[in-house]
Each structure stands twice: as C-alpha cells, then as structure tokens.
Amino acid sequence: MKFIEKLRNSGLRPTKQRLQICEVLFNTERTFHFTINELEQKIKDKIDNKISLATIYNTVHAFEKKGYLKQIPVNSNQTYFDTNITDHHHFYNLKDGKLIDLENSDVGPINIKRKIDGKKIKSIEVLVKLED
Amino acid sequence: MKFIEKLRNSGLRPTKQRLQICEVLFNTERTFHFTINELEQKIKDKIDNKISLATIYNTVHAFEKKGYLKQIPVNSNQTYFDTNITDHHHFYNLKDGKLIDLENSDVGPINIKRKIDGKKIKSIEVLVKLED
DNA sequence: TTCCACTTTATAATGGTTCTAAATAGCTGT
DNA sequence: ACAGCTATTTAGAACCATTATAAAGTGGAA
Ligand SMILES: [Mn+2]
Ligand SMILES: [Mn+2]
Ligand SMILES: [Zn+2]
Ligand SMILES: [Zn+2]
Numbered sequence: 001m002k003f004i005e006k007l008r009n010s011g012l013r014p015t016k017q018r019l020q021i022c023e024v025l026f027n028t029e030r031t032f033h034f035t036i037n038e039l040e041q042k043i044k045d046k047i048d049n050k051i052s053l054a055t056i057y058n059t060v061h062a063f064e065k066k067g068y069l070k071q072i073p074v075n076s077n078q079t080y081f082d083t084n085i086t087d088h089h090h091f092y093n094l095k096d097g098k099l100i101d102l103e104n105s106d107v108g109p110i111n112i113k114r115k116i117d118g119k120k121i122k123s124i125e126v127l128v129k130l131e132d
Numbered sequence: 133m134k135f136i137e138k139l140r141n142s143g144l145r146p147t148k149q150r151l152q153i154c155e156v157l158f159n160t161e162r163t164f165h166f167t168i169n170e171l172e173q174k175i176k177d178k179i180d181n182k183i184s185l186a187t188i189y190n191t192v193h194a195f196e197k198k199g200y201l202k203q204i205p206v207n208s209n210q211t212y213f214d215t216n217i218t219d220h221h222h223f224y225n226l227k228d229g230k231l232i233d234l235e236n237s238d239v240g241p242i243n244i245k246r247k248i249d250g251k252k253i254k255s256i257e258v259l260v261k262l263e264d
Numbered sequence: 265t266t267c268c269a270c271t272t273t274a275t276a277a278t279g280g281t282t283c284t285a286a287a288t289a290g291c292t293g294t
Numbered sequence: 295a296c297a298g299c300t301a302t303t304t305a306g307a308a309c310c311a312t313t314a315t316a317a318a319g320t321g322g323a324a
Contacts, residue, residue, distance in 0.1 A: 128244055
C-alpha cells in the first residue's frame with residue numbers, strides 16, 4: 001500500500017488508524033477542506049471500526065507537522081484544514097463557512113515589498129470573504 | 133466628549149463602560165491589534181473601576197458590528213481584533229503571535245479574477261506568516 | 265519472542281467565548 | 295424631578311473545540 005511508505009518515510013508508524021485516515025484524506029479524486037468534526041464524520045461513514053477523536057486530532061496534527069496537511073487561517077470557532085498543500089488562496093463563503101480554492105492565476109503573483117529583519121516569509125495567504 | 137456622539141450616532145448608549153473602552157481603543161496615537169485578554173489587561177491598567185469580561189466581549193462585538201473594529205483571520209485559539217479599520221494586510225509573527233500592519237503599497241493591488249455567481253467580495257485579506 | 269518506544273484510547277481538564285437572568289442605568293415623556 | 299421602559303452590565307454558569315493524562319495496546323527491531 002502506498003501510504004505505508006509515505007508514513008514510514010516520515011518516521012510515523014503505519015498504524016491501522018493512520019492508514020485509514022490516509023484513505024479518507026488522500027485517496028480521493030480531488031483535494032478538500034475540512035474541520036475535525038467534518039473529518040470525524042467522513043471517517044465514520046467510510047470505515048467500520050471506531051477511531052477515537054483524540055487519535056483524529058493526533059493524526060491531523062502529525063500530518064500537518066509533516067506537511068501533508070495545511071491549516072487555513074479563517075475566523076471560525078473551528079480550525080480548517082486543507083489536503084491541498086500547494087501554495088494557493090481561498091474564497092471563504094461567510095454564509096455556510098465553506099472554502100473554495102483560488103488558483104494562483106485567479107489572484108496573480110503577490111510580491112511583499114517590505115522586509116522585517118531577522119524574519120523570513122513562511123507563507124503568503126489570501127482570504128477573500130464572500131457575501132450574498 | 134467626542135465618543136458620546138460616536139456611540140449615539142450608532143444607536144449605542146454611551147455608558148460609562150463603553151466610553152472607557154473607547155478611550156482605551158480609540159484615544160491613541162496609533163492603531164493596534166489585540167486579543168480580548170490583552171484588551172482586558174489594557175483596561176485594567178488604564179481605568180480604576182472594574183469592567184466585567186462579559187461587557188468587554190459585548191462591547192467589542194458591538195463595535196465590530198458597527199465597523200469600528202475589525203477581526204483579523206489568523207490561526208490562534210484567540211480572536212484577534214484591529215483598531216485599524218482601513219483595508220490593509222498583515223505580517224503575522226509566528227514566534228510571538230504579534231501582527232504588524234502592511235501598507236497597501238507594501239503588497240500592491242490584488243485583483244481577484246475569478247467570480248462566484250450570486251456572491252460578491254466583502255473583503256480581501258493577505259496574511260504573511262513570518263518565521264526566524 | 266521479547267522488549268520498548270510509539271500509538272491509541274477514554275476521559276478529564278483547559279480555556280476562550282457565549283449564555284442567563286437578575287440588577288443597574290440611560291433615555292423619553294410627563 | 296420622576297416614572298416607566300428598554301438597553302446594558304454583571305457574575306457566574308454553560309458551552310464546546312481542543313489539549314492533556316495515563317493506562318492499555320501495537321509495531322518493529324533485534
Ligand atoms: Mn475542528
Ligand atoms: Mn481573545
Ligand atoms: Zn484550499
Ligand atoms: Zn492591522
């Protein structure tokens with residue numbers, strides 16, 4: 001199985017739970033955005049055994065640290081994650097709290113002219129809030 | 133007092149607490165970013181009477197709704213607010229969780245080419261994460 | 265197989281935020 | 295100035311996403 005290698009190469013043991021979460025997160029036609037609650041539901045729908053909520057949190061954080069998931073900065077009581085780890089930007093639909101990927105060509109290059117010394121830029125993220 | 137008018141014109145009664153919070157938030161040399169905890173501290177430092185935490189939350193939300201404060205989208209367990217309500221972008225220092233204003237001239241105009249029909253753009257916000 | 269560090273798990277704890285309902289204080293009309 | 299009404303404040307409880315705990319289970323090296 002392809003995910004076993006991926007996990008081993010990251011120093012993460014390929015446990016049953018992690019492999020199942022990999023299936024849900026990465027064995028998909030397209031990338032997607034999710035909150036932990038939504039992921040918990042997806043997992044319940046797709047697998048038969050139970051995975052504890054703590055393991056879901058642990059795994060998501062482990063995957064994020066390894067760079068397999070990204071957190072999206074939005075104002076919400078829940079944390080949003082993205083399986084699309086390429087540099088890209090987002091529409092945020094205030095009505096339903098859903099994120100939509102923006103292609104870089106939809107936004108154009110962003111060139112930050114100001115520098116803060118001793119610091120380097122880790123990421124540049126654009127959030128475009130949508131209303132009716 | 134200038135804040136009395138401001139509040140009355142917004143349909144908010146100019147209570148002692150609101151006026152004191154106005155002093156802390158708006159009677160300043162420059163704009164600033166804050167969390168509720170930080171604001172609570174600032175209030176404790178600057179005024180003698182106590183203002184309850186509930187009132188601070190209520191007031192911040194009331195001011196935000198009236199457009200006197202903005203929320204900044206960042207990934208944190210606390211909500212960040214800004215007394216600078218002009219359209220502008222931010223550096224986010226991951227080390228200490230502090231925000232720094234970016235001038236629009238530091239970022240350049242952002243032109244979102246894609247449209248979502250039935251929706252209009254409410255805001256465009258750029259967050260530039262900084263690391264060492 | 266043995267062993268141990270890593271992982272999972274149920275559950276408790278944490279902490280920012282929101283809710284509740286009773287007390288207080290603006291404001292309008294008299 | 296006063297009454298009456300509504301908005302506001304407040305202490306404390308409730309909420310709930312997330313993190314911590316610590317005991318049981320598991321992967322994999324030897
Ligand atoms: Mn979540
Ligand atoms: Mn806060
Ligand atoms: Zn995305
Ligand atoms: Zn700002």
